[in-house]
Amino acid sequence: MAGGIxxxxxxxxxxxxxxxxxxxxxxxxxxxxxCSNCNLRELCMPMGFNPxxxxxxxxxxxxxRRVKQGGMLFSSGxxxxxxxAIRTGFFKTCVSTxxxxxxxxxxxxxxxxxxxxxxxxxxxxxxxxxxxDADVCxxxxxxxxxxxxxxxxxxxxxxxxxxxxxxxxxxxxxxxxNMRAEERVxxxxxxxxxxxxxxxxxxxxMVLRMTREEIGSYLGLKLETVSRTFSKxxxxxxxxxxxxxxxxxxxxxxxxxxxxxxxx
Amino acid sequence: MAGGIxxxxxxxxxxxxxxxxxxxxxxxxxxxxxCSNCNLRELCMPMGFNPxxxxxxxxxxxxxRRVKQGGMLFSSGxxxxxxxAIRTGFFKTCVSTxxxxxxxxxxxxxxxxxxxxxxxxxxxxxxxxxxxDADVCxxxxxxxxxxxxxxxxxxxxxxxxxxxxxxxxxxxxxxxxNMRAEERVxxxxxxxxxxxxxxxxxxxxMVLRMTREEIGSYLGLKLETVSRTFSKxxxxxxxxxxxxxxxxxxxxxxxxxxxxxxxx
DNA sequence: AATATTCTTTGATGTAAGTCAAATGAGTAC
DNA sequence: GTACTCATTTGACTTACATCAAAGAATATT
Numbered sequence: 099m100a101g102g103i104x105x106x107x108x109x110x111x112x113x114x115x116x117x118x119x120x121x122x123x124x125x126x127x128x129x130x131x132x133c134s135n136c137n138l139r140e141l142c143m144p145m146g147f148n149p150x151x152x153x154x155x156x157x158x159x160x161x162x163r164r165v166k167q168g169g170m171l172f173s174s175g176x177x178x179x180x181x182x183a184i185r186t187g188f189f190k191t192c193v194s195t196x197x198x199x200x201x202x203x204x205x206x207x208x209x210x211x212x213x214x215x216x217x218x219x220x221x222x223x224x225x226x227x228x229x230x231d232a233d234v235c236x237x238x239x240x241x242x243x244x245x246x247x248x249x250x251x252x253x254x255x256x257x258x259x260x261x262x263x264x265x266x267x268x269x270x271x272x273x274x275x276n277m278r279a280e281e282r283v284x285x286x287x288x289x290x291x292x293x294x295x296x297x298x299x300x301x302x303x304m305v306l307r308m309t310r311e312e313i314g315s316y317l318g319l320k321l322e323t324v325s326r327t328f329s330k331x332x333x334x335x336x337x338x339x340x341x342x343x344x345x346x347x348x349x350x351x352x353x354x355x356x357x358x359x360x361x362x
Numbered sequence: 363m364a365g366g367i368x369x370x371x372x373x374x375x376x377x378x379x380x381x382x383x384x385x386x387x388x389x390x391x392x393x394x395x396x397c398s399n400c401n402l403r404e405l406c407m408p409m410g411f412n413p414x415x416x417x418x419x420x421x422x423x424x425x426x427r428r429v430k431q432g433g434m435l436f437s438s439g440x441x442x443x444x445x446x447a448i449r450t451g452f453f454k455t456c457v458s459t460x461x462x463x464x465x466x467x468x469x470x471x472x473x474x475x476x477x478x479x480x481x482x483x484x485x486x487x488x489x490x491x492x493x494x495d496a497d498v499c500x501x502x503x504x505x506x507x508x509x510x511x512x513x514x515x516x517x518x519x520x521x522x523x524x525x526x527x528x529x530x531x532x533x534x535x536x537x538x539x540n541m542r543a544e545e546r547v548x549x550x551x552x553x554x555x556x557x558x559x560x561x562x563x564x565x566x567x568m569v570l571r572m573t574r575e576e577i578g579s580y581l582g583l584k585l586e587t588v589s590r591t592f593s594k595x596x597x598x599x600x601x602x603x604x605x606x607x608x609x610x611x612x613x614x615x616x617x618x619x620x621x622x623x624x625x626x
Numbered sequence: 627a628a629t630a631t632t633c634t635t636t637g638a639t640g641t642a643a644g645t646c647a648a649a650t651g652a653g654t655a656c
Numbered sequence: 657g658t659a660c661t662c663a664t665t666t667g668a669c670t671t672a673c674a675t676c677a678a679a680g681a682a683t684a685t686t
Binding site for chain 2: 193195196197199200201203214215216217218219223224243246247250253254256257258260261262263264265267268269270271272274275276315316317318357358
């Protein structure tokens with residue numbers, strides 16, 4: 099596999115309306131609480147169900163939950179009960195040591211599943227913090243397991259989600275263990291814009307939802323190093339940066355920094 | 363959670379005979395190919411089955427496979443078919459970039475499961491290399507999924523194994539992103555000896571199965587730094603090192619280096 | 627037993643990223 | 657509009673670890 103964060107994850111087309119809903123940040127009340135008519139379905143649920151099975155699948159989601167910016171969806175030590183599918187908003191997950199050092203372990207956006215860390219011990223081992231106002235589907239894990247036994251395609255889907263997280267973390271280990279600052283930052287930007295693009299957003303522009311310090315924590319760098327690397331890329335004409343706004347001017351140059359081999 | 367690699371994973375007692383079997387490196391022919399009378403059962407299988415269910419569970423394992431030292435159990439790009447339960451031997455898993463940089467993502471020993479990386483894409487994304495002659499149980503993933511639907515306790519077990527791997531990797535991210543060389547090496551030694559102890563080996567002595575370079579790759583350090591850190595710990599009277607042999611003289615000192623808070 | 631090979635240790639030196647510090651810019655509360 | 661606060665940028669300097677190099681052990685090969 100390509101080292102670091104995968105930059106060629108493919109995804110079924112996400113229809114325009116779901117993009118609109120994300121942009122307009124519609125309140126959950128305006129949308130029926132059911133996977134069967136959720137526009138993010140293809141992101142967090144398996145595909146290829148007949149209508150009646152799809153309705154049974156709606157039982158996975160018990161409720162919705164809103165989390166304000168800065169709020170915690172769950173914290174380290176909380177009893178584990180549910181997985182969460184992000185409908186809108188943006189999260190970070192992080193672990194911390196007793197002496198207060200924090201490591202961001204991931205950034206999650208619409209359609210992604212969080213809470214998998216809690217399964218092994220029945221307690222969460224990391225914090226999930228909303229970096230903007232968010233809306234999640236609460237999926238009690240007991241429901242997930244019950245329905246997984248009934249629907250092999252859901253079972254397979256759950257396994258794939260967990261495996262994908264393992265593979266993603268392998269990539270982060272490669273980043274942290276082997277790559278230089280510029281490679282890490284390039285990989286981070288490419289991965290983020292790729293995931294946003296898969297959700298119907300621009301493939302060249304984005305507004306970062308996290309601080310330089312949070313990016314640095316994720317990448318094993320200090321915030322000053324992240325800032326300097328952004329400035330460097332900007333001076334080289336590879337990206338345009340204005341605070342949280344980032345535009346990728348030369349995607350190939352970024353890919354080349356991240357992985358010199360696969361680019362001409 | 364404590365940052366880095368967990369150092370207090372508990373485990374049901376592993377009976378003396380399994381230890382003996384590992385030590386004597388008995389050939390698989392001498393042992394019936396069945397989980398129901400496997401001495402490592404409590405490490406890789408769920409507990410609390412009645413005898414008839416246990417026999418059905420034997421169907422998970424299709425065959426055994428031997429891997430010589432230096433041999434590959436699977437490589438990046440191989441089609442994914444099975445998970446593997448290690449019976450004897452010691453593995454490393456690693457990912458690599460096109461330009462040849464390698465990142466060791468884990469070291470696995472008897473009773474541990476490898477191959478989870480292949481589920482998401484139906485292809486393996488890492489290499490599993492035997493660091494000593496090894497013997498594994500081949501568990502076709504189709505069998506695992508079929509039986510998981512039948513036995514909720516197996517389903518839960520599979521989920522826990524995957525979640526455990528995610529949590530372990532979170533800890534490694536903390537190590538790589540936040541910790542200094544001494545902390546990383548201390549965490550590594552404590553984690554390794556703890557897992558060996560859970561398998562009936564000494565809680566203070568071990569013979570490393572990997573090179574300094576492999577340890578360094580796992581910890582995001584160069585082999586010289588690993589060697590120097592070992593020498594430093596040795597000079598400080600914390601450990602005794604003779605090549606691959608390591609004896610922990612002051613476990614509390616090691617714990618204190620890894621995590622200053624939780625020790626007096 | 628001799629030789630080659632691979633692994634480990636140790637020293638000398640280099641450097642990428644960290645640390646410290648100060649200025650600037652954005653966002654928010656009053 | 658002014659005063660805070662918090663995030664970001666940039667510069668000057670430091671440092672932990674990497675790199676380069678060479679010698680010494682252990683293991684494998686002949």
